[in-house]
Amino acid sequence: MDPLQEVLRQVTGYIYPNEVELHWGLLVVVYPYLTGLVAGAFILASLVRIFDVKEVQPTYRLALLTALAYLIVAPLALLLHLGHPERSFEIFLTPNFHSAMAMFGFVYAWYLMVVLLLEIWLDYRKDMVLWAKKETGLLRWTHLLLTLGATDLSPNSLRFDRSASRFITLIGIPSAFLLHGYVGFIFGSVKANPWWSSVLIPVVFLFSAIVSGIALMLLIYFLSTLLRGKPVDMPCMDKLASFLFYALVVDFSLEMLDFIHRLYEAEESIHILSQLVFSRLFLSLIILQAFLGTVVPLILLGSVSPALRRKGILNLPEELRRLLYAGAAILIQIGIFSTRWNVVIGGQLFSKSLRGLTTYKMQLMGLEGLLTSGFLLLLPILVLLLLIHILPPWEESEQHVETPAGD
């Protein structure tokens, strides 16, 4: 069959020739999903440091390491999508102040170097020095190297660690907001695309990031505790579930606000966008994002967690409660991934003529394919395992009961 004819079979209505094929594929969906998890995990960590939420202390270090693991992997999605990863450093050598995407490299570097690495270093320095004294071999040298030679454990020095770490977290919150708000900004500022162009997009991205980050930490904390054969800290799980519920309420409200605003404004694009939602995006938006990813977790968390009533509306036993939390967290992950899909892929499925729709055909193999994206979603977990091996996040939380860390 004529290749053109084959392609045209996927098209409905009138579209321009260069719109048949999508330019941003699955890897560009994976990227905002991963950065969202970074920002969300960090904001959860800041709850402990800045807002002094004692219950979620067991997740503090784990959240920092998770944020780092996901932050390391996230740019890989972009590098694979763009090709020529060896040229990527040039955005730092020749900064272009007129390009939002180029400047984002600096936001990313700032967040990695100044916020995340610094906070982890300050938090772990004391432990690394102590570990290095007991250890031998490669791990000892790794820990010694990571202390950068700062082995002073005097009370003054430890006080500096704590206050500096608190200060970094304080900078970190707006930085995390900036990191993911910026990802939303990239989409929201594309004024030619009515699906993207909205000032609400950065805010919606940010809150969906917080939702996905807390849900991920709930899952990782739950699974890691089970795998280590330790008792699950239920007040921590309850608090995480409550925060997840609050964040989800805000996220859902913002999305509905965006939706109602578009509907009431009823710009000329409204017809094609409603066609898009009810045909191409029906499964990923209505079923996965809105119903399974938002409404069901809202009902689950609202009725089971202590967010609305101290013992939860249903007052379920602990075992069932944490299973339901984990279930809600998994559904939220699917929902947030669908959100990214609907933004990135959805925004390219309709024609600028506003009179036709195309189709996204996902590849299986190849750089832009399903397997690569699956690998990129798995890779942060592997990086996290390595980080946990070098910087175990558990000991601090176990010692915390005996030695009052905190300020």
Added chain:
Amino acid sequence: MTQQSSRLLLVAAVLIVGLGTARHFLVPKTFGQRGHYRAAAVDAIEKLPIRYAGREACALCHTEIVAMHSKARHQSVSCEVCHGPAAAHTESPADIKPPAPRTRGYCPLCHGYDPTRPTGFPQIDPVTHNPVKACISCHNPHAPEPPHTPEECGACHGQIARSKAVSRHAQLACVQCHNTPEKHKVTPRLVHPEKPRDREFCGSCHAQDARSPKEILRIDMQSHNARYLCWQCHYPHQPEGD
């Protein structure tokens, strides 16, 4: 100053000096002179061999063709769009001849049917439009005639026309069965011709009491599958034999 601060400052200094050093060695010297790019790239591009001669160069020798072409409908299509880069030909006209596309593959790049092309742009279906014949055997690419409405249905419906030509219905004109609005010839996909809607239409030749030559096959319209239209079973463009 605490030990940590001094170590962190050291790391920061290493990074800043490293970035500065990398910038010194890796950023091309001419970067940023004229804009956010390497200015020397312009000189490098300037030195590339020139492959295209431009329409003016063609006009120096091919005066008649260029005169014809510049008034015709392809006037905005430059010579080298079809004939390829011709700078070498202008250097040694006798030795290097630019190619001319003579096969059917080339013209449909612009004139093959594609719904995303503007309405009114001359488009054909390369499969059914006079198969095998080279485009230039009918169309003069230097002065193509404006598209005219097809005189025969076979211009587009070639496959049907060829089947019908060897069938028992060969003598029937297409419009005898298909009521065809004039506009179908101009906007074939928007305005469609009709098909016979009742049995009586075929019956006007094939019914027992039809006033048609007696060699024509007769059918008892009352008893012969009265609930169906004739063309639901019989393909009228090549009806079954005896």
